[in-house]
Amino acid sequence: MSRTVQALVAADTSGIVRNATIERRTTRSHDVDIEIKFCGICHSDLHQLRAEWAIDNYFPMVAGHEIVGIVNSVGEAVTRYAVGDRVGVGCFVDSCRSCSSCKRGMEQYCGGCPEKKDGIHLTYNCKLKDYGGELTFGGYSTAITVDENYVVRVPDGMELSSAAPLLCAGVTLFSPLSHFGCNTLKGKEMKVGIQGFGGLGQMGVKLAVAMGVKSVTVLSRSAAKRKEAEALGAQFLLTSDAAALRREASSFDLIISTAAATYDVNRFFDLLVVDGHYCLVGLPPNGLHVNAFKIVTNRRSLVGSLIGSMKDLQDTLNFCSAHNVECDVVVLEASKVNVALADLAEGKNGTKRFVIDLKSLLP
Ligand code: NDP
Ligand code: ZN
Structure with a gap:
């Protein structure tokens, strides 16, 4: 059964998001269901919400690829994570797993393969015709379902809100x-x-x-x-x-x-x-x-250089944990996200990262 969850949804290219519901897919055998705690706001979110890049953009859009949260439930074949684990999801949620980039552990450069032609599965704004045409929705929402191979572990002791931007920035x-x-x-x-x-x-x-x-x-x-x-x-x-x-x-x-x-x-x-x-x-x-x-x-x-591989992602979190590197963030309630997006466009974030506290979106 799919799940209905709360999200900040953009209906068009105005760059404005509104509180609405979306459907998350039925949990598959290798899936991890995550209750999202925090999600960073990346400038790439703004580029895509406003359709500034010359790429395909799909609306309704739910942005967000700096996701941290807690595992809620797992599919029957999941071995890497258990309920209660602190986890993160970055800019992609799957890849073809058989092209030369994927085989070399550089999934971020997945170019697709002859059997399944599409390449990298971005966390949001991505519709892959060779995988059933499902449109991906990102982390400006209260929950997400992701294959365990595209999830990383947030080291113990790391503050979740300041860990979120590590998943992309x-x-x-x-x-x-x-x-x-x-x-x-x-x-x-x-x-x-x-x-x-x-x-x-x-x-x-x-x-x-x-x-x-x-x-x-x-x-x-x-x-x-x-x-x-x-x-x-x-x-x-x-x-x-x-x-x-x-x-x-x-x-x-x-x-x-x-x-x-x-x-x-x-x-x-x-x-x-x-x-x-x-x-x-x-x-x-x-x-x-x-x-x-x-x-x-x-x-x-x-x-x-584009983001990083799944190994890079886990290495980033581990390195930051070992060296006490944190991101300076401004934590926001969901109701402040439109102001934050406008501020980001004008550089008013300074050197900081805006991060959404998703509990403020829970009904
Ligand atoms: P921010 O808005 O936080 O920072 C961007 C910085 O760019 C600003 O602080 C400013 O720095 C500088 N800048 C802005 N306008 C200009 C200009 N006209 N000329 C020169 N410098 C300018 O954005 P993010 O850090 O979130 O993202 C930065 C970029 O990286 C975005 O384009 C984003 O899409 C991209 N990105 C790429 C990724 C990848 O994998 N390659 C992954 C994530 C993001 P200052 O004031 O110090 O000059
Ligand atoms: Zn980003």
Whole structure:
């Protein structure tokens, strides 16, 4: 039997959500039913609720992919989780499990396979024709049902509200920082920049510092964020300060950009050493214009990175637990979500993550 649960539902692209009910699927043998406690508000939620990206968008939409909660019940074949466990769900809830990416443990890059053509199953705004055409609904709701293989464990002692953003913002920075060796001996020699100091940026700085990276610098348009960067152990570079940018030329090994809107990316390639990497994680709806000369002439790499694998997700939570890394959050009642979405669009979240307390949505 499917279950009727409360949710914050967007009917159209206005970016407004309303309290309504949705149906969750009947529990399958490998499913875990989760009572959602908290869900972070990611800028990707805003991009999709407002249909800002050139992707298919499906309405009604229930956003939210930074989900933490408690296991309510489990299907008969579930072995990994039991009722009462503290768990999390990130940006995807299944994948084809047989393409080359899935086989290599990089489910986030699932491209689908010949038998089941569709690729990654995003947690919301996803309708997969080869899997029965079911539309996925995310974490702005009181409960969700997910295959146990796409659920992670929240370590004991972690505050659930500040753990929620680790499920997207955290892993999205943990994955490229690890990929480029920041958590190895190499990191002790690296100079790393985190561009855009919002929800993802905050996690990038905290993770890079905790990994022991030699030097971490925030690149931001907002002078008001300098103090916060320095308090976290980072340097600060105001991106409008051309002289400061010139002084730092050819010095960064890696810059990860979390910027959520279009900007002149070419100004920042000059900051990289020869063979340095500029890694995009931010997804500006209107894209970026790249001057090939800035990349080619110093053998620099322009690279992108999407969230992280299921292993990355569990590693992020375990790493944060071991190093006391938490996300600074503002916890909100469900009735404040429309204001929070509008504030996020205007950058009024500062460096913080808005997180919804789902008990406020219970009838
Ligand atoms: P936030 O709004 O919290 O932070 C984004 C930051 O981008 C702002 O704080 C600001 O930093 C910077 N910024 C905003 N506008 C501009 C602009 N015009 N030019 C340059 N910088 C700008 O968003 P999130 O951290 O939640 O998300 C950031 C981006 O990452 C979004 O596009 C989101 O969709 C994407 N994303 C990508 C993922 C992936 O897997 N690759 C996963 C999750 C999110 P400052 O004021 O310091 O300059
Ligand atoms: Zn996200």
